[in-house]
Amino acid sequence: MGKMFKSTALLVILGCCPVVAVCEAELMVFPAKGQTPQQQSADEQECRNWAINQSGVDPARLSAPASSANQQNSRPVLRGAAKGAAVGGLGGSLGGEFGKGAAAGAAVGGLVGGMQNRRQQQATATTDQQAQQIYNQQIDSYNRAYSACLEGKGYTVK
Template identity: 35%
Template sequence: MLLNKITTTAALMLVSTLSFGQSTEIFTYPAAGQSQEQMERDRYECYRWAVSTTGTDPATLVSPASTTAPTIVENKNRGDAARGTIIGTVAGAIIGSTIESRGRYHRRHNNAAGGAVVGAAVGGIIGSSRERNGYQNAALEAKKIEIRQQREQSEYETKISNYTRAFSACMEGRSYTVK
């Protein structure tokens, strides 16, 4: 019995001081001369009714803004331009050195150098393209995260608004002025 009374008193205190978000606080005034005890009881009953009606308990609802970290998305293809250039250089040199130029030794080495230059250029172009695509994909992923966070914030605000309207309707129905 004593534990029940303590729990009820704690819940009444919680409901009496509930505030939501940044500046949304529900103020009630006993317009029909209700006592402080009656007002606390009515606030608690309206709190429970609003929670059951809306499915939202503002005492346990966590704002997405308070749990959201800055959106940083890494480019998974970062460095591909350099890797492409290196791989292209090596591949071009290998391919160039295998090309036979009328059996002359010095021309074989010229082919290797030429192949390395062509391979470096092609590898650099391909790598740069992959790296640029990686930046575009990272930007798209960051935008998706931002849209999801905005949707979660909007859903949170809707839940709080619905709860506030339900709570206010209940208190007004019990002859309180609610602001």
């Protein structure tokens, strides 16, 4: 049993399980008591419904979380550089060195904007990871219920 859940979890992490048919395709169901294909089909449908009721998860309505970590945003860096240049230029103009002040301000502002961008990316990655964990738990709950039902009807599930 442990092996089945590890492989199912791996498949879910890889994004191979957005709908019921794909999740169940990864579970191998063997009619251990000589059930006919028609009986197996009926039992599988009954177990799908039972698993949905028991787990509260309907994989057909559950979508894998989309990752937003790959969407890099350079706006905080540019915004920081622009603000820094304005402030630095203003400070430099007071001392007669507008260009130097603007350049220094842009550099510092760009660094600050870059730090803000990295913090945002870290927060996004954490949110994505939490969403993936919740999704994995939901699919795992459904698969455990589905497998238990089929095993109770005399099937071997791996």
